[in-house]
Amino acid sequence: MSAVAAPAALTLPGPRPAADVAVLPDLFVPEACQWLSSTAGRVALEGYSWMQAVHWVAGSGLYKPRRYRSHGPRAFGPTTVLVAQELAQLFPCRPGIAYLVRRTRLSERTVEYHLQILREAGLLAWIVRGTRVSGGPAQASEFALMIPTAFDEALGIRTVQRDETAPAYTRAPCGIAEAGRELMAALAKKATRKVRKRLAKPSSKVTAKGAREGAAQDAVPAVSDEVRCTPMQVGSSAGSSAGVISFPPEEKLASGEAKSPTPKKFPKRAGGRRKQNKVGRRFQLARELVQELDWLRGCSVPRIAWVARGVADAGWTVTDVRAWLHLRGEVARVRRGSGLLAVLLAGAESVLDTPAKRSAAIEQWRGAQEAARRHRIEQVRARAERYDGDWTGPASYRVQQEVAAAVAKVREVANGGPGAGAADAWDLLPDTACAPAAEPGVKGLEDDVIAQARIEAGQRLMAGDTSLITLAVDAMGREEAEQLYGPALVRRGMQLAYGARSSLMTYGHR
Incomplete structure (x- = not known):
C-alpha cells in the first residue's frame, strides 16, 4: 500500500x-x-x-x-x-x-x-x-x-x-x-407495497344451515356465458349438482303471472312496525316533550329521555306528562329545562299510579285549557269593542273618572232612578269638558276661560292628544264644541282622531 x-x-x-x-x-x-x-x-x-x-x-x-x-x-x-x-x-x-x-x-x-x-x-x-x-x-x-x-x-x-x-x-x-x-x-x-385498511371480519356466529348453503353454492360449477335463458340475463347450464330445476315459460315471466319457486320470507311485525323496547319508548316520549313544551326547546333529546325514564317505563304518554305538569303548577321563567323537568317529574309515577288517576288529571288539564281559551276570547272581544268603536276615551285619569260618573248618572236617570227629570242632561256632564252654549261664547264661561281652554287643547293636539276635543264633541255636539274650542281646532282634532283609527296613518312620539 x-x-x-x-x-x-x-x-x-x-x-x-x-x-x-x-x-x-x-x-x-x-x-x-x-x-x-x-x-x-x-x-x-x-x-x-x-x-x-x-x-x-x-x-x-x-x-x-x-x-x-x-x-x-x-x-x-x-x-x-x-x-x-x-x-x-x-x-x-x-x-x-x-x-x-x-x-x-x-x-x-x-x-x-x-x-x-x-x-x-x-x-x-x-x-x-x-x-x-x-x-x-x-x-x-x-x-x-x-x-x-x-x-x-x-x-x-x-x-x-x-x-x-x-x-x-x-x-x-x-x-x-x-x-x-x-x-x-x-x-x-x-x-x-401499499398497505390497505383491513375490512371488518364477518361474524363467527354462522348457523349450520348457512354453512351448508354456502357449501352448496361453492359446489355449483361455473356458468357458461354462451347460453342465456331469460331477459334478466340469468345464466344456465346443462347440468347442476343441485338437481333438475324446472323454470316457468317465458310468456308467464313476461306477464308477471309466475311466482318465484323460493318466495322471500319477511318477519311479521305488528302493524307493519317493530315493537319498541324500553329505550325506544323513552326517546319517543323525549322527542314529543321537546316538540310540545316551549321551555324544553333546544334541550338534548337523550338527556330528556334519561330524565323522563321513570314515567316512560310506567307507560305514560306526552298528554299524561302535560297533565301532571299542570297539577304541579306553571312556571314563568326557566333557566335549565332538563333540570326543571327532573324536579317536576320526581315521584310522578307513584302519585298517578293508575290509568284512572291519569285520566282524571287529563280531564282537569283540558278543562283548564278550555277556560283559558274562553278567557282569551273574552279579552280579545273586549279589546275589539274598546278600540274599534267610534268613541275614544280620554287619556287623563281624572277626566275618565268624571266621564264614568256622568255616564252612570245618565243611565240612572234613563232607568227612572232617583233624580229622574230633576236635572238636565247638560248638567250631568263634567264642567271642565263641556257646557251649554251662549250667544257670545259658551254659557257660564268667560272669555279668558275659553282662551285658556283653547290653549290647553291646542297644546295637547300638538302632542297628539285629541281627548279634550273628542270628548266635547261627543258630549255637547259639534256646534257647541266649535264655540268652545273654535272651528279650526275642532276640525284638526277630529281629523287626527279619525286618522288614529285608520290603518293607513300612524303618528306618535319619536
Whole structure:
C-alpha cells in the first residue's frame, strides 16, 4: 500500500457486523424535540426512503406507545404505516385531519393518535404547527419527513454535511455498511407495497344451515356465458349438482303471472312496525316533550329521555306528562329545562299510579285549557269593542273618572232612578269638558276661560292628544264644541282622531 493510499484507508470505516436492534436504546423523541429546529434526525430526500425508515421502526419494536401513555394504540402497527404512506405522497407535507380521515377511512381521534406516534418515533417533525382561531378556519400543520439517527446506526449508513453553514438535519447519506445492505433491500420491497385498511371480519356466529348453503353454492360449477335463458340475463347450464330445476315459460315471466319457486320470507311485525323496547319508548316520549313544551326547546333529546325514564317505563304518554305538569303548577321563567323537568317529574309515577288517576288529571288539564281559551276570547272581544268603536276615551285619569260618573248618572236617570227629570242632561256632564252654549261664547264661561281652554287643547293636539276635543264633541255636539274650542281646532282634532283609527296613518312620539 502506498503512502498516499494509507491515510485514505484509515478514514474509511472497516467492515462491522450487522447491528442488533435489540441492544439499541428505546426510540422516543420528547415533545420539545419534535420540531425541525431541535430534531436530531435528518430530512428524508423523498417519500420512498422515508417509507423504508417507517417500515424499519415498525419491525424493530424500539418504539411502543404504551410505554409512554396509558391510552391510545398499543403498538406501531399497520395503521400507523397506512397513515405514513398517505403522508409520503404529499409535498409539502401539509395534511389536514379531515383529509387523512377521508383518505384512510379512520376516525379523527385515531389519525391524531398515529400522527403523535410518528412524531414520537422521530419520523415527523413540525415545521409549522396548526392552530384553531375562534371564528375562522383551522390551520393545518406542516411536517418534515425525518429519518431518525437510530435507523442510520442500525444499518450502518454514513452521512455527510455538504454545507457547513446549513443545519444538521440537512446532512445526506453517502454510503452503507455491507451488513446493512440485505436489510435495506428487504425494506425497499416493503416500501413499494401499499398497505390497505383491513375490512371488518364477518361474524363467527354462522348457523349450520348457512354453512351448508354456502357449501352448496361453492359446489355449483361455473356458468357458461354462451347460453342465456331469460331477459334478466340469468345464466344456465346443462347440468347442476343441485338437481333438475324446472323454470316457468317465458310468456308467464313476461306477464308477471309466475311466482318465484323460493318466495322471500319477511318477519311479521305488528302493524307493519317493530315493537319498541324500553329505550325506544323513552326517546319517543323525549322527542314529543321537546316538540310540545316551549321551555324544553333546544334541550338534548337523550338527556330528556334519561330524565323522563321513570314515567316512560310506567307507560305514560306526552298528554299524561302535560297533565301532571299542570297539577304541579306553571312556571314563568326557566333557566335549565332538563333540570326543571327532573324536579317536576320526581315521584310522578307513584302519585298517578293508575290509568284512572291519569285520566282524571287529563280531564282537569283540558278543562283548564278550555277556560283559558274562553278567557282569551273574552279579552280579545273586549279589546275589539274598546278600540274599534267610534268613541275614544280620554287619556287623563281624572277626566275618565268624571266621564264614568256622568255616564252612570245618565243611565240612572234613563232607568227612572232617583233624580229622574230633576236635572238636565247638560248638567250631568263634567264642567271642565263641556257646557251649554251662549250667544257670545259658551254659557257660564268667560272669555279668558275659553282662551285658556283653547290653549290647553291646542297644546295637547300638538302632542297628539285629541281627548279634550273628542270628548266635547261627543258630549255637547259639534256646534257647541266649535264655540268652545273654535272651528279650526275642532276640525284638526277630529281629523287626527279619525286618522288614529285608520290603518293607513300612524303618528306618535319619536
